[in-house]
Amino acid sequence: MITTLLSHQWKAYYRSSVFQKSLALNIILGLLILYFGAIFLIIGIGMPVLLAELFPGQNPVDVFNGMLLFYFLIDLFLRFVLQELPVLAVQPYLHLPVRKGKLVHFVLLKSLPSMFNLIFLLILVPFMYATVVPAYGAGAALAWLFAFLMLTFFNNFVLIYFKRQLSVKPLLTLLFGLAVAGLMVLDYVGAFSLLAVSRAVFGAVLERPWLAVVPVLLVAAAYALNFQYLKNHTYPEELAIRKTTRAEGKGIAFLRRFGEIGKLIELEIKLIWRHKRSKSLLTMSLFFLFYGLIFYRNESYLDSFVVLIFVGIIITGMPMFNYGQFVPSWQSGHFDAILTRRISPYQFYAAKLWIFVSVVTLAYLLTLPYGFFGYKIILVNTAALLFNIGVNTFIIFFFSVYNTNRLDLSKGSAFSWQGVGASRFVMMLPMMLLPVLIYLPFKFMGVPDLGVVAIGLLGLAGFAFQKQMLHWTANWFLKHKYKLASGFRQD
Template sequence: MLLTLLSHQWKAQLRSSIFQKSLVLNIILGLFILYFGSIFLLLGFGMHEILTKFHPGQNVIGIFNGALLFCFLIDLFFRFLMQELPVLAVQPYLHLPISKNRLVHYVLLKSIPSIFNLFPLLFFVPFMFTTVIPAYGTTTGLAWLAALFLVTLLNNFLLLYFKRLMSTKPLYTLGFGLAISLLMLLDYLHVVSLRAASEAVFGALFVTPWLAAVPLVLVVGAYLLNFYYLRAHTYPEELNLRKTAEASGRDITFLNRFGELGKLIELELKLIWRHKRTKSVVSLSVVFLFYGFIFYGKGTYLEGFAMLIFVGIILSGMPMFNYGQFVPGWQSAHFDGLLTQKNISPYQFYEAKYWMMVPVTVLAFVLTLPYGFFGSKIILINAATLLYNIGVNVFVIFFFSVYNKERLDLSKGATFNWQGVGASKFVMMLPAMLLPILIYLPFGLMGVPYAGIAALGGLGLLGIIFRKQLLQWSANRFIAHKYKLAAGFRQSN
């Protein structure tokens, strides 16, 4: 039965018009997989030499084991951003004499031959042959490899379970993410040592190889969690109910007081929540909130101002950049209908986008306030860049929005998805990122850096004060280009 289901899905994939249109993209994706697979393989064979060079005289296997826990946590994080859930159109099979358990097993088992599960093997297997087996023997080496592969599968099934819970119990997923973040933070603050724990846990396998059964038990538990959850959510009547609920949605009552503007913002929020591409953008924006640790942890960057301005622009502005770079492509599927709406003016359209971006930008600034522990001037610079993002960069995004003529399929995730990505996106980022540094530069050269920071904040305040005029200017540009946009969305359909 599993082979029959696999055959049905393979035929549906090959006969799909989307597969034919994306044939070139699939070839490019295959080349990327071969490229990164080769890198993993070469790293696996060369890891012994690399560790010996950077840690002379130390136990190479101990150093490798000490880094494994970090690797698996990072793997889990990237899976959350990039790995898609395995799916099967269950409804056509539910009325047939096919056990529901078999359908659920198929959905779960098809997630195992994933590149996220196979790439680690390309790395671990060569290291096992070159380093572990010569030191501990074949049996111990195979037990060590089996344990690592089982932990990889544990990540796989945990990811599938928590991603599915996002739609019904988002607080569970939030708690899981906060637990991992807290663990990394405690290690960063030297409260606990993940390296020592990792070395102890995986090093125990060389003393007692049968401990490889522990991750096996955990994998079985994670598999059963997914199994019982999926089996409980495959009833036809429940599928129909969920479909109706998705169509009707929920009203966000406090937005009703803002009239048409509130309705537009509410529709935008529903669009973000219901589609893969938009939710991927939100997830990616959360990642950039941790961007400051790369720079603030190094004292050399704290001495200057230009690099801190660049980081400040990213920290508060990246959610706005990630979402704004595809305006108005998010509405490409119903753009013609939008143009015929007499009660929605271009000014209202851009005003709704503006008031969507402002609270998110302010929230990103608030969440990054703890970076102030690295230095008080960080808060001052980030506050100035916050004003600059709200008063200037948002209108830079609106300026380039009229060149976004590629239609977007919102049902697809952002992973290896270049739909809608064009030269205008990269051109837009140049003034958004570099212009604030150029504005600061004369003040920095004259030895008055804080005057440059004040200039950035002042420009942002001016943009906020004259936002109505700037929104009208953006609307006028939209009116001048709306038919070109509509034609582009139709041609890329």
């Protein structure tokens, strides 16, 4: 049965319009994978030399072991933001004589060959071959590698479970996120040392390779938790699709798995790609990625968290700011059609939310090399990323109902003030000043790093309660939709 399901998935992929028509997209995706893979491989090959220079006189293996627990915590965060839930169109199989358990097993096992699970091996394997094997032997090194791989799978299944719980029990996911953040805070204040714990745990595996069985038990527990949850919630009545909320859109099969919201995202992407004004804003946003070079090269600015927060918000959020300032004016030319279609405001704004999350996360990843100027930049930009997707997104949605000016998409953005109103400038004030105001009390108390953490936690809380915030946004939109329609009808 697993072989049959794999065959069906492969046929669905290569018969899709993405595989057949979006050759350029596949080439770009492949080049990005090769680019980041090459970076990780180079880091892995040069890791022994790099650790020897940064930590002279210390055992490189001990130093590397001390970093692994931090890696797993960061990996949890990146998975929460970027990793997709493994899906399978199980509805067509439920009326067939196929055991539900096999379908669930396939859905879970499908998540293992993921970039998040395998890409770090490009660093780990060269480092193991060059440093761990000569010091501890091949057997202990392989047990160490196996333990790391099992803990990566544990992260995978834990995040799958909590992301599924996000829609039904957002508080549970929020508490999980706070627990992870709390570990880092406790390490910062000196309650205990994550570095020492990580070094002891992975060092013990090298000394006693049989301890590699412990991560296997953790993976089994997380797998069983996911299996039981999916098996209890895979019923036709829970998978039914409401026909009253259909959107039209064809072409990007990858997005169809997300239902009506995926179709709306597809239509939004086509709108951006086909019109001069939206493309010119996208091009303009790329230049802001180099904004950090103005500040990060100055040592005095690196000592000021206020400056770093301001710059971090801009370089990670500028694509969202540029596009979001004209929501929903982008649809002004066919706004009446949107009001007459069976598309809920919740779906309309949810599609824009996930576009914002995607572009902000991509901007964050592209600015990671700024970390060579100092570790503070990575800390601040991570907090800025969370704040942008969890707070600034909904600030944009709040002010969107005041964008009543019609927008001509055929015109470029340079020297064009069409659609620009006072609400755009007012909107930027809380988006830029609020994170600084959150940080300042902590600065005055002498714990500036916790101020940055507070900014990130507020953004994480906003993202965790995105469902509730989107419902509020939809109600806010309904109160102003006729005012928007009236404004868009005026030439």
